[in-house]
Amino acid sequence: MTPPVHLSLAGQAVDVLRDLVLNGEIPPGTRVNEVELAARLGISRGPLREAIRHLASEQLLVLVPHRGAHVPTATAADVAALFELRTALECAAAELAAARRTDADVARLSAVCAESRRTHHSGERFPHHLDLAFHRALLDAARSPHIAEQVRLVQQRVVLLRSGLADDPPHQRASLDDHDALVTAVAAGDAEQATAVMRKHLARVRAQMLTALRP
Amino acid sequence: MTPPVHLSLAGQAVDVLRDLVLNGEIPPGTRVNEVELAARLGISRGPLREAIRHLASEQLLVLVPHRGAHVPTATAADVAALFELRTALECAAAELAAARRTDADVARLSAVCAESRRTHHSGERFPHHLDLAFHRALLDAARSPHIAEQVRLVQQRVVLLRSGLADDPPHQRASLDDHDALVTAVAAGDAEQATAVMRKHLARVRAQMLTALRP
DNA sequence: GGGTTGTTAACTGTCGACAGTTGGCAGCGG
DNA sequence: CCGCTGCCAACTGTCGACAGTTAACAACCC
Structure with missing residues (x-):
């Protein structure tokens, strides 16, 4: 287990x-x-x-x-470069997920989104582990083990860079919307839309991290 | 040195x-x-x-x-999964290269292409090291160190899988054409075209490797 | 007093040796 | 003749100790 x-x-x-x-x-x-x-x-x-x-x-x-x-320290340039890699990988994952998803995959994604909204509404905190769970569920739907492994590594680095950075409730709400839009696109099998939403989502996360990194 | x-x-x-x-x-x-x-x-x-x-x-x-x-042995499933990752990474590299390339980058890419054609015409062999040099030059133009590092790792695995596989002259000629088309798209700054050409190129290479792996 | 050089302590890089596990082989029983 | 059991050799996993390097501190010269 x-x-x-x-x-x-x-x-x-x-x-x-x-x-x-x-x-x-x-x-x-x-x-x-x-x-x-x-x-x-x-x-x-x-x-x-x-x-x-x-x-x-x-x-x-x-x-x-x-x-x-x-332990490496977070640099703005590092964040930017890392998100280029993350965007390449996760956009590809979104594209593959839209093409290969099963009903069970969509159900899992929806469940994670619902759970995220619930905790966000009640505790007003968007736990990062639910964000990770969503992206992992998307990877499962993509069924590409090599891409999944690389994304896991990149996300680890993101977690490390993000440790100690302040949260931003409006940003979290926007992320929830992004996730919902992703589920919709994936469920519809619209690969182009899925990659577009993912690209926008990651651009938002990247911007939030960069602004949180400044002071 | x-x-x-x-x-x-x-x-x-x-x-x-x-x-x-x-x-x-x-x-x-x-x-x-x-x-x-x-x-x-x-x-x-x-x-x-x-x-x-x-x-x-x-x-x-x-x-x-x-x-x-x-040392791992080559599997057809492995090749397919690996090329999903390679496509994601190198398409992103091509897109970034089209957006960021300088004249010096274009010159280097053209030089590698010219050298490749020369050796192909004279010795009728398309040395793999020139193929690697082309893709590496494209990565330099993309100016994304993290993506470049990952591509380097993936290409190593491709080299390992490709070791012992027969060459295919028609395929090599098509690859040369792909490379030329990539240079053209990158030089024009056409990111969309560059990713499209790269995707087609990698699909061709992948197909060639899979057929060479069968017997 | 500032800069330079010699010294020293701490830490990493490397080595050889011991213990635990795995797979194969021989011997035994069916 | 085939299957099982016990032993054995080979290899990996782990440990403690030694050597080389680095950086900081202190003494010295200018």
Whole structure:
């Protein structure tokens, strides 16, 4: 029932370290000490090093020769460049989803949208995990494992960049509308419309992140 | 002059191992023995393991717990799924290139095309490295480092899958025409046309690889 | 006093060795 | 003759220790 059930210490360390980075317990800019972290995780430096390199390949850590690893800090240029990649990938996913979706896919997407609106209306907070769930459901509908994997990696980076950034209720409401429009386009099998909506949606998210990054 | 100038043994091992895999010196399906390869490279197992994990993150190797790493074998389904990702990335690159290209970019692209035609006419072989050079020049014109990096990884996998596959002169000529059409569209700044040509080009390459994979 | 150089401590990069697991092979029983 | 069980070799996973490098601090010279 737990998908990431790694037997090796290195595999476990990857998951633990990933959570530490994404949850902000190792804030951006912090250097990672191998011996200290190895002791904290109760493992040796060998597996930990493999885990660090793995996270670096996911770009959740930055390696500097002879100076160890540190969590990257958010840059405006980084956000812009990253969203170019995200747009390319998720627009393609939206296009494929519109062409391949089943009724079950549409039902799942609608369910996530409904759940999002409910929590937004009641608690007035749009939890990010529901946003991620929506984009993941769209990826499932696209049925393209390689694209899905790459989107997962990019979204991880977005989560890291977004950590510590303020929320913006009007933006969240607009995102909900975008999601609804996406479901409509996908349900109708309108690939062109789906990509157009996705492009607009990501442009909005990108703009919100850039403005939240300024002060 | 040599960009990948790694100081660490692990970094060097990554480059050596990558060449070994891409040049077919470790054929697909072959298992990699850590102690043997470490001795062959004159290094210890530690750095080699890090190199192996790195190549696995680039999907040039497949890791099986307690059974080591092996070079993946080409599957038709794999080619299809991979080209979905490649299409998404390179179409976006073509679109950005059309919007951002400079005269120098166009000159470089034209030069690569001319060189390709010359070798094709004289030696009747269309060297793959010129094909790669063209796509790389297009990426430079797109000026999107993240997309460029991902395309580089995908193209590596394509090279691996294509290793051992027969060439097809008519297909090569069509590819040359595609490249010329791409240069024209990019030079004209016609993003829509550039993505359309790229999509068609990649569909052709994908079809050629799938037919060459059948027997 | 500012800049430079020598020193030192901390950390990464690397190595060799040990332990645990896997797959194959031989021997045994049916 | 076929299937099963127990052993064995080979390999991976992990650990602790050593060597090389970096950066900061302190002493020294100008």
